[in-house]
Amino acid sequence: GAGVSQSPSNKVTEKGKDVELRCDPISGHTALYWYRQSLGQGLEFLIYFQGNSAPDKSGLPSDRFSAERTGGSVSTLTIQRTQQEDSAVYLCASSPTSSYYNEQFFGPGTRLTVL
Amino acid sequence: DQQVKQNSPSLSVQEGRISILNCDYTNSMFDYFLWYKKYPAEGPTFLISISSIKDKNEDGRFTVFLNKSAKHLSLHIVPSQPGDSAVYFCAASLDNYGQNFVFGPGTRLSVLP
Numbered sequence: 001g002a003g004v005s006q007s008p009s010n011k012v013t014e015k016g017k018d019v020e021l022r023c024d025p026i027s028g029h030t031a032l033y034w035y036r037q038s039l040g041q042g043l044e045f046l047i048y049f050q051g052n053s054a055p056d057k058s059g060l061p062s063d064r065f066s067a068e069r070t071g072g073s074v075s076t077l078t079i080q081r082t083q084q085e086d087s088a089v090y091l092c093a094s095s096p097t098s099s100y101y102n103e104q105f106f107g108p109g110t111r112l113t114v115l
Numbered sequence: 116d117q118q119v120k121q122n123s124p125s126l127s128v129q130e131g132r133i134s135i136l137n138c139d140y141t142n143s144m145f146d147y148f149l150w151y152k153k154y155p156a157e158g159p160t161f162l163i164s165i166s167s168i169k170d171k172n173e174d175g176r177f178t179v180f181l182n183k184s185a186k187h188l189s190l191h192i193v194p195s196q197p198g199d200s201a202v203y204f205c206a207a208s209l210d211n212y213g214q215n216f217v218f219g220p221g222t223r224l225s226v227l228p
Binding site: 093 | 121149157160164204206217218219220
């Protein structure tokens with residue numbers, strides 16, 4: 001399909017383990033975002049990539065969280081030493097080349113459960 | 116402290132009637148606002164937006180109203196349809212290029228047949 005895809009759709013892990021979440025943005029979109037949505041909360045911004053510029057990491061909640069984007073396309077969000085409070089739905093979104101107020105296209109999300 | 120608030124976690128409306136979803140914000144620097152709709156197990160999809168230079172934007176059955184002095188916006192759906200049942204998120208933009216959005220917690224709309 002032509003939309004944003006994320007994998008896995010569900011991930012259950014044990015406290016203390018590392019997890020990797022993957023996002024495939026829409027082809028040609030230069031901007032990529034990661035959000036998370038905890039139960040009863042809105043979407044919390046985590047990190048933003050725009051082309052080859054340094055990412056905006058201002059939303060990452062701790063140094064256990066990191067993300068990279070290879071070749072300006074696929075992105076991986078890594079959470080090290082997972083904690084129970086990391087349980088949430090992690091959403092990826094992409095948007096076209098930076099221009100005034102672009103709509104973001106969201107993937108279906110990865111539901112992470114930390115036991 | 117939440118900068119974007121949606122004080123009604125849920126709303127039920129009869130099919131054919133008007134649905135009004137409300138959103139309040141605290142930061143007067145926000146200058147662009149969007150509504151997203153989210154079905155279960157899917158990512159949010161863009162619905163409608165409004166710039167601070169306008170007080171109303173209409174797209175089919177959906178109209179967004181902005182009251183800057185009250186820091187309040189609302190989404191009206193007329194007439195409501197069962198397929199409109201979803202969670203609606205209000206989002207506000209902090210910077211000129213709209214790349215840094217703050218989302219509200221969402222309101223779950225149920226349209227009853």
